[in-house]
Amino acid sequence: MNVKKSIFSILLISLFLLVSYDRLHQWDGVYYLYEAAFVPVSEYDNFLTAKYGHLLLMKAFISLTGTGLDALSYLDLIYALMVLSFVFVAFKLLKELLDGENDAVCAAIILMFLPLTLYLSFKTLSEVPALLLSALGILSFYLGLKEEHRYRALFFISCSGILLFFATVCRSDASIMFFSFVLALIVIYGSEFGLKKLFSSLAVVCTIFSLLLVISILLSNTDIFSYYFSDAHRSAQYYESIPARLFRTGLEGALFCLLLIPSLLGYREKRFRFALIWFISASIPVWIMSNHIETRFLYHNLIPLSILIFIGFSMVFDRMSEIVNKKTAKIGVVTVFAGILIGNVFFVEFMETELDESAYTRLFEEIDALYDDKIILIPYAFVDYSFLKFAFPDEEIFTVQNIENTEEERELMEEEYGDGYLGDTVSLEQFNETTVLYISWRSRRDYLLFKDEEYGTYNYSWVTRDPQIELTKVLEEGHIRRIRYEAYSVRIT
Numbered sequence: 001m002n003v004k005k006s007i008f009s010i011l012l013i014s015l016f017l018l019v020s021y022d023r024l025h026q027w028d029g030v031y032y033l034y035e036a037a038f039v040p041v042s043e044y045d046n047f048l049t050a051k052y053g054h055l056l057l058m059k060a061f062i063s064l065t066g067t068g069l070d071a072l073s074y075l076d077l078i079y080a081l082m083v084l085s086f087v088f089v090a091f092k093l094l095k096e097l098l099d100g101e102n103d104a105v106c107a108a109i110i111l112m113f114l115p116l117t118l119y120l121s122f123k124t125l126s127e128v129p130a131l132l133l134s135a136l137g138i139l140s141f142y143l144g145l146k147e148e149h150r151y152r153a154l155f156f157i158s159c160s161g162i163l164l165f166f167a168t169v170c171r172s173d174a175s176i177m178f179f180s181f182v183l184a185l186i187v188i189y190g191s192e193f194g195l196k197k198l199f200s201s202l203a204v205v206c207t208i209f210s211l212l213l214v215i216s217i218l219l220s221n222t223d224i225f226s227y228y229f230s231d232a233h234r235s236a237q238y239y240e241s242i243p244a245r246l247f248r249t250g251l252e253g254a255l256f257c258l259l260l261i262p263s264l265l266g267y268r269e270k271r272f273r274f275a276l277i278w279f280i281s282a283s284i285p286v287w288i289m290s291n292h293i294e295t296r297f298l299y300h301n302l303i304p305l306s307i308l309i310f311i312g313f314s315m316v317f318d319r320m321s322e323i324v325n326k327k328t329a330k331i332g333v334v335t336v337f338a339g340i341l342i343g344n345v346f347f348v349e350f351m352e353t354e355l356d357e358s359a360y361t362r363l364f365e366e367i368d369a370l371y372d373d374k375i376i377l378i379p380y381a382f383v384d385y386s387f388l389k390f391a392f393p394d395e396e397i398f399t400v401q402n403i404e405n406t407e408e409e410r411e412l413m414e415e416e417y418g419d420g421y422l423g424d425t426v427s428l429e430q431f432n433e434t435t436v437l438y439i440s441w442r443s444r445r446d447y448l449l450f451k452d453e454e455y456g457t458y459n460y461s462w463v464t465r466d467p468q469i470e471l472t473k474v475l476e477e478g479h480i481r482r483i484r485y486e487a488y489s490v491r492i493t
Contacts (some may be wrong), residue, residue, distance in 0.1 A: 010140060012109065012112065013084060015119070016084065016112055016113070016121070017080060017115075017121070018128045019118060019338055019341075019345050020080065020083075020117075020118040020119075020121035020348075021080075021121075021122055022122070023122075023356065023358045024353040024355065024356055024357070025123065025124075025184050025353060025354070025355040025356075025357060025383075025387065026123055026125060026296070026352055026353055026354065026355075027352075027354045027355070027382060027383045028125060028126070029123050029124045029125045030124075030355055030383055030386045030387040030390070030437075031060075031382055031383065031386045032054065032055060032058060032124055032126070033049070033058070033072070033075075033124055033386060033387065033390045034385075034386030034387075034389055034390055035048055035055060035057050035386075036058035036059045036062055037059075037062050037067055037389075037390055038389065040445050041055070041056070041059075042141075044222070045172055046199060047222065049222040049224055050079075050171070050224055051126040051170060051171055051172070052169055052220070052222060052224050053129070053166060053169030053170040054126040054129055054130070054169075054170040054171060057129060057170065058075075058124065059168075060099050061074075061075055061078060062075070067390050067391075067393045068390075068391065068392070068393055069361065069391050069392075071390075072357070072390065072391055075124055075231070076122040076123070076124065076435045077122070078130045079120075079121070079122060079123060079124050079125075080121040080122045080418075081133075082128045082129060082132050083117060083120050083121045083128060083131070083132075084112075084121075085132055086128075086131050086132040086135050087111055087112045087117070089132065089135040089136055089139055090108060090111055090135055090302075090303050090306075091104055091105070091108035093135065093137055093138060093139045093142065093303065094107045094303070094306075094307070096112075096139075096142055096143075096146070097142075097269075097271065097274070097307070098176065098271060098307070099120055103310065103314075106308075106310055106313065107306050107307055107310035108306070110256065110306045110309050110310055110313070110473055111302060111303065111306035113121040113341050113344060114252065114253055114254075114293055114302060114305065114306065114309075114344070115251055115252065115253065115254045115256075115295075115344045115347050115348045115351070116251070116252045116253075116296065116298065116302060116351075117300065117302060118344070118345065118348050119295065119296065119348050119351045120296065120299070125296065126170055126171040127171060127296050127299045127389075129167075129170040129171075130167045130168075130170045130171035130174035130299070131174075131177075131299050131302070133163050133164075133166050133167035133170060133174070133203065134163075134164070134167040134174050134175075134177040134178055134300075135177075135303070136161045136163045136169060137159075137163035137164040137178055138160075138165060138177070138178055138181050140156045140159045140160040140180070141156070141157060141160035141178070141181075141201065141205060142440055143156045143186075144156030144157035144159075144160060144201060145157075145185075145193050145198070145201060146195065149153070153201075154204070155197075157201045157205060157418050158204065158208055160178075160205050160412055161204065161205040161206070161207070161208030161209045161212070162208060162212065164205060164209045165208070165209050165212040165213060165216075168209070168213070168224070169216065169224060171283075171308070171334070172224045173224055173286075174291075174300075175209075175407045176285050176286070176300045176403075177282060177299075178205075179281075180278055180281035180282035180285075180300060180301075181278055181282075182198075182202055183278075183281050184274050184275075184277040184278035184279065184281065185198065185274070185305075186198055186199075187273075187274075188270055188273050188274040188277065189270070189274065191278060198378040205476075216240050240291065240292035240293065242307065244292075244293075245287070245292070245293045248293040248294060248295050248393055248449040249283070249293055249295070249298060250294045251347055251350055251351055252295055252298050252302075252305065253260075253305055253309060254340075254343065254344045254347035255339075255340045255343040255344055255347070256340055256344065257309075258312075258340075259309045259312030259313055259316065260308055260309065261312065262312040262315040262316050262319075262448075263308050263309065263311040263312035263315060265315050266311045266314070266315060269311070271307065271311065272308070272311055274304075274307075275304040275305075275307035275308050275311070276308065277303070278301070278303075278304035279301045279304035279305055279308060282284075282298075282301035282304065283298060283300075283301050286298055286300070295351050295352065296351070296352065313333065313337075316333065316336070317329055317330075317333050317380055319432035320332050320333065336491045354383050354483070355383055355384065355387055355483070356478055356482060356483040356485075357387075357391070359478030359482075359483060359484075359485055360387070360388070360391075360477075360478045360485060361391075362477050362478075363439070363475060363476075363477040363478075363485045363487060364392060364395075365435065366475055366477065367475065367487060370474075370475075371435045371437070373434050373435060374396070374434060374435040374436070375396040375397070375398060375431050375434055375436055375437070376388065376395055376396065376397045376398070376427075376437050376439060377398055377399075377422070377436060377437065377438045377439070377461070377463060377490065378398070378399050378401075378439055379400055379401050379438070379439075379457045379458070379459075379460035379461035379463065379464075380399075380401060380440075380441075380457040380460050381399040381401045381413065381416070381417060381421075384439070384441070384457070385397065385399040385401070385417075385420070389420070397420075398417040398420055398421065398422045399413065399417055399420060399421050399422075400421075400423075400428075400438075400461040400463050401413060401421075401460055401461055402423070402460075402461055402462040405462055405465060410424075423462070424462065424466075425466055425468055425469065425492060428469075428490075429492060432492070435489070436462075436490035436491075437474070437487050437488065437489060437490065438463055438471060438487070438488040438489075438490050439458055439485060439487050440456060440457045440458040440460070440461075440485075440486055440488075441456055441483050441484060441485045441486065441488070442454065442455075442456035442458065442480055442483075442484050442486065443455060443456060443476075443480060443481075443482065443483045443484065444480050454480075458486070463490065468492055468493055469490060469491070469492055469493070470490075470491045470492075470493050471489070471490060471491075472489045472491070473486055473487070473488050474487055474489050475487040476486065
């Protein structure tokens with residue numbers, strides 16, 4: 001790599017890390033932190049066993065980093081580097097699929113700055129290792145098809161099956177990415193590679209993949225697919241309108257999606273038809289399996305989407321080159337790209353987040369400055385309690401969640417969180433000589449499909465309903481259009 005390419009790569013990576021670092025966290029990501037740090041593997045439920053490998057990977061990282069805000073920063077950086085590694089692997093694959101290195105570079109840059117790629121960076125989500133391992137498996141499979149030496153080809157194909165297994169163990173839907181790629185390959189390039197070679201290679205991958213899955217299920221006594229047939233999965237779903245589903249799907253590419261229109265002009269090209277089949281076949285299972293769409297669910301189709309957008313860019317550039325000279329056309333295309341990039345950074349804020357690390361950190365700094373001896377009560381266990389127990393391990397923090405205010409819910413919380421759960425006023429009275437603070441949050445969505453929709457966690461606890469308890473607001477931090485945290489002093493009357 002020459003000096004210019006090295007400098008260009010460093011600038012791209014720096015820009016990516018800069019625009020993707022927002023210190024916002026998605027609900028599942030912080031829950032994984034808590035479970036990986038504090039809960040034994042033997043106690044994982046169906047939801048967690050569907051991401052079994054991801055949790056084991058996090059446990060390994062946390063054994064090195066420990067807990068706390070600094071540890072969280074290290075973990076976030078590790079996951080951001082995984083996303084960058086995925087882009088690099090995708091670039092290697094794009095070099096094989098597209099006409100040359102310049103085309104692959106352009107498509108990889110588009111992939112790097114898709115809103116979903118930016119969103120996944122710095123987030124401890126199971127999609128991240130699954131994405132990287134799936135891309136490696138696809139690249140290995142493709143190299144195996146191209147390899148003429150029999151044993152080297154078998155090595156690449158076998159590695160593909162192993163990588164597909166690890167990707168699926170990290171997130172049980174990861175195989176969608178691989179099999180949708182193979183489907184597109186068979187339909188468009190089947191005659192070039194030979195159907196016999198394609199299907200025999202696929203059979204090897206499936207055999208290795210299946211054997212490893214069976215062995216892992218028998219050894220660990222866990223079925224990573226059981227979550228999708230459980231009551232927990234069904235209860236987590238809700239019926240979402242088609243416009244809302246389309247909106248979440250469109251966020252994956254945001255303004256880049258406008259370039260899908262000119263890409264249709266390349267319908268005669270094999271690469272267009274290949275990318276389109278890969279994109280559609282990777283997207284349909286998500287739409288069928290999920291009654292609602294979160295943008296991150298669509299991670300399987302990131303590479304084909306970047307190819308389709310690149311084809312649209314090429315069409316726009318070729319058209320501009322016919323009107324003006326190539327130098328002016330390049331300047332125009334770069335300007336358009338820069339405008340789209342700025343717009344896409346804005347669209348990342350529309351994606352699913354429910355915790356603002358910056359605002360929480362500032363709130364705790366203010367609390368520490370005002371109170372020496374204190375305990376913290378948190379009404380929302382899944383996200384806020386999980387995050388705070390990991391980020392502030394030296395603080396005395398308890399969850400007091402009781403959304404339905406039923407005895408059954410209290411028992412479930414006691415089973416899940418043990419001594420970390422306070423279920424009634426009697427359990428709270430032991431802290432009469434200590435400052436007790438109750439922290440909840442509010443947020444208001446006032447854009448597009450969520451005009452003037454306000455939600456929060458203030459009443460997610462028995463504390464706000466108990467007539468013996470008096471709450472007085474003492475602090476707040478953050479903006480309500482994002483997330484505003486509110487701290488209340490608790491007094492038992």
